[in-house]
């Protein structure tokens with residue numbers, strides 16, 4: 001198996017060399033989809049999602065490891081259709097001085113959750129789930145200066161983390177497919193990304209700081225059809241253009257369903273599989289491989305396996321990660337405590353700061369607890385004493401190094 005994988009990686013590395021110019025299209029093959037969006041609706045919908053700060057809710061304990069939750073085994077079937085993420089550039093990685101960089105690849109990775117974006121915060125009554133374009137732009141600058149670099153969900157799952165030595169990986173996630181996240185406008189008869197959208201701002205930002213990365217996964221509700229990323233172009237065009245930048249799409253269920261209300265497996269299969277099916281009707285070969293729980297609602301215990309994989313009218317799904325709603329950074333996927341069935345996210349700040357949102361976390365994500373990269377995706381480097389935190393069964397050919 002390992003040998004096979006090695007061969008596969010080598011093959012891909014060679015292809016990569018040949019196809020340097022295709023970089024933009026590469027993530028395309030992965031997944032696309034739409035969602036729907038009635039503006040206030042979304043905000044409100046998510047507003048009801050359990051706030052970690054409010055007691056008695058779907059607990060995502062505000063403790064740093066979000067793993068105590070009933071482990072849903074994600075091991076069963078192999079992930080269908082997914083290509084392994086690009087192997088790290090195996091050439092050209094400068095050896096780094098560990099004592100100077102002090103990498104810690106057992107540390108935590110923040111996965112940030114965004115919802116709505118607007119020009120003017122006064123235009124919304126939603127206190128917690130809406131960000132202004134200006135604040136988002138400022139946030140990117142702050143994150144960049146604090147040493148965060150974006151990685152994709154695919155690479156988070158595969159622990160294929162390729163950010164410069166000494167920097168910290170971060171994942172962006174966007175729920176509900178609202179137009180402020182991404183939409184198209186027509187310019188000289190051509191469809192282009194609206195610069196007044198989160199994706200547009202990220203694209204612009206990367207001109208100044210290409211190493212920050214244009215990455216993020218958009219969790220979609222396909223029942224929203226043309227309401228998803230509402231604006232110019234068809235849903236198909238929107239998704240194609242979104243993915244052409246390397247952005248990913250994820251499952252957010254058909255109808256933004258609260259799975260804590262699920263009655264039986266058929267219902268779960270329908271809500272998840274139907275969303276998948278619709279995506280595949282629009283973008284051939286695409287599939288969702290990550291699920292974000294609408295309202296943060298977890299399915300009853302006996303239905304948990306159906307959240308991971310299932311089928312509806314011939315459309316199969318397999319979710320390699322199931323994303324929660326709040327409230328802490330996540331351990332990396334090679335960590336012993338990693339539970340792909342319930343992965344923690346941090347809410348971005350809305351109009352007001354709330355406990356455990358990103359504004360709360362930024363000063364609390366200290367060097368000693370966070371993931372600091374060694375710059376080489378093929379090695380897992382941890383300070384002496386932390387090697388026990390790594391699940392060596394997940395190293396997948398990567399070398400574990402302590403210093």
Ligand SMILES: [Zn+2]
Nearest residue numbers: 046175176294
């Ligand atoms: Zn949602």
